Amino acid sequence: MSTTIDRAVLAVGLALVAGHGGAADEKARAFAFGTTPSPEELSKFVSPLPDGRGLPAGSGSVAQGKEVYEQQCAACHGQNLQGGLGDRLIGGRGTLVNGDPTKPPVKTVESYWPYATTLFDYIKRAMPLAAPGSLANDQVYAVSAYILSEAKIIPGDTVLDAKNLANVTMPNRDGFIPDPRPEKFPPAAKTPHQERRMATTSK
Secondary structure (H helix, E strand, C coil): CCHHHHHHHHHHHHHHHHHHHHHHHHHHCCCCCCCCCCHHHHHCCCCCCCCCCCCCCCEEEHHHHHHHHHHHCHHHHCCCCCCCCCCCCCCCCCCCCCCCCCCCCCCCCCCCCCEHHHHHHHHHHHCCCCCCCCCCHHHHHHHHHHHHHHCCCCCCCCEEECCCHHHCECCCHHHCCCCCCHHHCCCHHHCHHHHCCCCCCCC
16 A cells, blocks of 8 residues: 555544544534423324334224214315315225226225324324324324224224234235335345446557
């Protein structure tokens, strides 16, 4: 290795060290705005995973969910969940993949969404439109139960809670495939790229 290259490598190393120290200083610096969220504020934030981790305590029945739906949801999503100002919520099974170009896919909670926990998460965060985040956990479980029942995914006497919501099998659960990110790709030596060589010119 030449002296010039040695110096270049050393310079890059020193720059990285200096940059790391600067980043540490930035983290320690106060920005003089914002506040640290309280435990009560954090308790309102939920982010459930497909397996149910992160779901809050609470429960709700289909019957209770119908009442909440009629009061908070029907104005946008329709009395029969058929859609209106808001999206259609049920129906559409079998329309996502078909050989008829004149029949577009009908994407609903019933036909498209792979996990029931996603339904809870979305309602909790974003509904109702005029007051997102205002529904109690029990109400969200109840509305989720009502929608899933109307979609014929769960029985009408179901009571959903943090223990059984993730066990609900959605019709399109197997309609998605894992997304192979670059970190999961095989090493370059095991791909066709290993055979690619830059063309050399003979003198």
